[in-house]
Each structure stands twice: as C-alpha cells, then as structure tokens.
Amino acid sequence: MTGGARPSVADELRQILADVTGNPALLGISPQAALFGAGVGLDSLAGTLLLRRVRHRFGVDVAGEDLNLDSLATLGTLAAFIEERAAPQGP
Amino acid sequence: MIKCVIWDIDNTLLAGVYLESGQQPPPPDPAMLGVLRELGGRGIIHALASRNPPEAAEYVARVTGISFAAAECGWDPKSEAIGRITGQLGLAADAMAFVDDDLLERAEVSFALPEVLVLSPEDACDAAGWPEFSPAVVTAEARRRGEMYAQRRRRQEEARAFGGSRDEFLRYCGTRVVIARAAAADVPRLHELSERTHQFNSAGAGLGQDRLAGLLDSAAHQVMIVALSDRFGDDGLVGGCIIETGSAAAWSVALLMMSCRAIGRGVVDALLAWLCQAAARAGARTVQVPCLVTARNVPLRIALASAGLRADTGARAPDAAVIFARQLTAPPPLPALPDWASAPEGHE
Numbered sequence: 001m002t003g004g005a006r007p008s009v010a011d012e013l014r015q016i017l018a019d020v021t022g023n024p025a026l027l028g029i030s031p032q033a034a035l036f037g038a039g040v041g042l043d044s045l046a047g048t049l050l051l052r053r054v055r056h057r058f059g060v061d062v063a064g065e066d067l068n069l070d071s072l073a074t075l076g077t078l079a080a081f082i083e084e085r086a087a088p089q090g091p
Numbered sequence: 092m093i094k095c096v097i098w099d100i101d102n103t104l105l106a107g108v109y110l111e112s113g114q115q116p117p118p119p120d121p122a123m124l125g126v127l128r129e130l131g132g133r134g135i136i137h138a139l140a141s142r143n144p145p146e147a148a149e150y151v152a153r154v155t156g157i158s159f160a161a162a163e164c165g166w167d168p169k170s171e172a173i174g175r176i177t178g179q180l181g182l183a184a185d186a187m188a189f190v191d192d193d194l195l196e197r198a199e200v201s202f203a204l205p206e207v208l209v210l211s212p213e214d215a216c217d218a219a220g221w222p223e224f225s226p227a228v229v230t231a232e233a234r235r236r237g238e239m240y241a242q243r244r245r246r247q248e249e250a251r252a253f254g255g256s257r258d259e260f261l262r263y264c265g266t267r268v269v270i271a272r273a274a275a276a277d278v279p280r281l282h283e284l285s286e287r288t289h290q291f292n293s294a295g296a297g298l299g300q301d302r303l304a305g306l307l308d309s310a311a312h313q314v315m316i317v318a319l320s321d322r323f324g325d326d327g328l329v330g331g332c333i334i335e336t337g338s339a340a341a342w343s344v345a346l347l348m349m350s351c352r353a354i355g356r357g358v359v360d361a362l363l364a365w366l367c368q369a370a371a372r373a374g375a376r377t378v379q380v381p382c383l384v385t386a387r388n389v390p391l392r393i394a395l396a397s398a399g400l401r402a403d404t405g406a407r408a409p410d411a412a413v414i415f416a417r418q419l420t421a422p423p424p425l426p427a428l429p430d431w432a433s434a435p436e437g438h439e
Binding site: 051 | 250253254256257258291355360390391393397
C-alpha cells in the first residue's frame with residue numbers, strides 16, 4: 001500500500017474528519033494527533049458521524065468491537081484498528 | 092412514540108396542487124391544519140417532503156403558520172427525502188410518521204423504510220387519538236420544539252459555512268450552558284427527558300415523577316439540570332443527571348441524560364467536566380457512570396471516553412450495565428469546564 005494510487009486509511013480518515021467537523025485544517029493532522037480534547041476536538045456528534053462513515057467505508061463496526069473506544073485515541077490508533085479488521089479490497 | 096410527522100404538500104396539507112393553481116396557490120386543507128396544530132401543541136414536530144420547488148415549502152409555512160423543522164423539496168423518491176430529514180433532525184426512523192395522499196408514495200416509503208409509520212390524510216385525522224401521538228406529559232420545552240428545530244437548522248447552515256474548530260463555533264454562537272441543582276418545577280421536564288432520550292441516556296429506563304420528586308429530597312442524591320441557549324434561541328432544559336453522593340469515596344451517576352437536540356453543542360462534555368471537578372472538590376476519588384450499552388447510545392460512550400472514563404469490564408451493575416469510571420487523582424487530567432458554562436462552585 002505504499003505510494004500506490006489508493007489513498008491510505010489514515011488519509012481517508014483525515015478527509016472524513018474534515019467532512020464531519022467542517023474543519024478543513026484537519027486534512028493536515030499527524031498520526032499522533034489526539035482525536036479528543038484540544039486539536040481535533042472530536043465530540044459526540046462528529047464522533048458518531050465518523051464511526052458511521054467508517055462502518056460504511058471499511059465495514060468495521062468500531063463501537064461494536066471496542067467498548068472503551070480506545071481506538072479513538074489518535075488518528076494512528078484508529079487507522080491501525082481499521083487496517084487490522086477491514087476486509088482486503090479491490091483486485 | 093412519534094416525534095416528527097413528515098407531510099406531503101399537494102392534496103395533503105394543501106387543498107389542491109401547488110403548481111397547477113395559477114396565480115393563487117390553494118389554501119391549506121382545514122382538517123390537516125387542525126392536525127398540524129393539535130400535534131404541534133403536544134410537542135410533535137413537523138417536516139415537509141414534497142415534489143415541488145422550495146417556494147412551495149415557504150408558502151405552506153406561511154399559510155399554516157407552522158415552523159417546519161425540515162423541508163425536502165425535489166423529485167427523488169420520498170424515502171430518500173425522509174432519510175435525509177431523519178438524519179438532519181438526529182431522530183430514529185421509528186420516531187417518524189409520513190402522511191401522503193398518494194397510495195404509490197406511501198407504498199414506496201413503507202417498502203424502503205418499514206420503521207416509519209405511513210399514513211393517509213384520513214388516518215392522520217384519527218391518529219391524533221392514538222397512543223403513539225399522545226405523550227403523557229407535555230412541557231414548555233416540548234411545545235416549542237418545532238421552533239427550536241427551525242433555529243437548529245439556521246445554526247447548522249452557519250456551522251457548515253464556518254470552517255473553524257468546534258470550540259470556536261460554540262463561542263461564535265454565544266453558547267451558554269447552565270448547570271444547576273434541580274427544583275421541583277423541573278420534575279415534569281426531567282421525567283420527559285428520561286423517557287424520550289436514547290442516544291444520551293445511561294440507564295435505558297424512564298423515571299416517574301414521584302420517584303424524581305423523592306430524589307430531590309434525598310440527602311444521598313444530587314439531581315442536576317442543564318440548560319442551553321445561544322444567540323439563535325433558548326433550548327431550555329436539555330439534560331440532567333442523578334448522582335449518588337452517599338459514599339464519600341465515589342460519586343456514582345444513576346442516570347445521565349441529554350436531549351439529542353443538544354448534540355454537538357458542548358453540553359454533555361460540560362456536564363461530565365463539572366461532574367469530575369465537583370466530585371474531586373467533594374473529596375471523592377472516583378466517578379462512575381453505570382451505562383446500559385446499546386446500539387443507540389454510542390454518542391454517550393464517545394462523550395464518556397472523551398472525559399477519560401473507561402469501562403471496568405470486571406464490574407457489572409445489577410441490571411447488566413457496564414460501569415464506566417475514572418480516577419480523579421490520577422491522569423489523564425480532569426476535563427476543564429469551558430468558560431461559557433456556569434455551575435455551582437462549592438460542594439454540599
């Protein structure tokens with residue numbers, strides 16, 4: 001998955017985060033960026049929309065599989081959680 | 092319980108067809124106007140889904156005097172319009188009713204969205220007497236619900252154009268959150284919230300007015316309310332919590348609830364921040380929130396995680412709720428109460 005035409009999971013998550021928060025600055029966040037609190041400022045509304053988009057896009061039910069939602073710690077932890085579970089795609 | 096009725100316009104709300112009426116569009120159907128007003132008075136909100144240009148929705152709002160919470164005008168299937176309205180309002184499909192005079196439209200919606208209650212205009216006249224349309228208590232907040240959804244639509248339009256962070260947007264809106272001890276006059280609204288809230292409800296069961304009144308007098312409990320307003324309007328009492336403060340070591344939240352209308356406006360985060368701070372001031376070492384985990388209360392779990400609460404998977408409350416808890420004396424740092432929120436300072 002390096003350098004190919006397909007965007008990485010982290011890049012797709014950046015786009016989804018920018019969409020659900022309406023804040024284009026999130027397109028440039030690092031994998032270590034905390035999703036809660038200052039910075040990304042993910043709240044219940046944006047978080048719910050994010051998880052819904054993740055389920056549609058990657059087929060991963062984060063809320064169903066991660067009771068504590070620790071996967072939402074950073075952009076990198078969420079991307080890793082999805083990569084471990086998402087079905088392989090494409091030809 | 093039905094929370095929103097989505098109406099067709101032509102030959103349903105209007106006594107005729109909007110686009111076929113030349114200079115003067117048709118007047119509202121008097122029977123449907125009666126149903127609109129009756130249900131609105133019970134706190135049920137109204138929306139429009141119509142195969143018409145947007146001017147038709149403006150015309151209907153003007154001649155009926157009703158604040159429609161959402162309006163979808165276009166030529167795609169009604170089930171898609173209803174899906175968009177459901178999403179915009181943050182409601183579940185089984186809280187929606189749809190009224191249309193056209194049998195084919197009703198069939199399409201019934202097939203695509205089986206949870207939606209689909210009615211003919213004749214059914215709608217009777218439906219006012221059905222239990223699904225008859226909430227047990229109707230509060231001042233409930234009667235203003237349609238108007239508040241209209242304010243929300245204006246707020247969302249500005250939010251889309253805003254582009255900054257969520258906190259900046261809440262400040263730009265002049266958001267005010269007030270956390271306070273509940274008074275006897277708040278009991279009907281707290282009861283209503285306990286029955287109507289799902290996305291932000293830790294207990295999953297309603298609380299009767301007698302029980303709530305008893306808790307207000309209990310020395311071992313604190314019943315708190317949360318009120319919300321901003322420059323778009325006053326949402327009134329949107330949430331609350333019941334805290335068992337009997338044990339000095341731990342504060343346990345028997346019920347945490349918030350109206351889904353307040354989602355995305357910093358309310359639940361402010362309440363959880365206050366809870367952690369107040370418990371720490373009172374000398375408690377932990378705060379815990381037993382939470383019945385459901386498919387619908389994911390938004391509440393996100394707020395709990397954001398405030399640093401984690402599930403103690405070994406501990407289950409008697410009703411099988413998972414206990415989310417956090418230490419107050421160890422990292423992560425306690426969430427801060429935003430400066431646009433006010434709350435009691437001392438501990439009692």
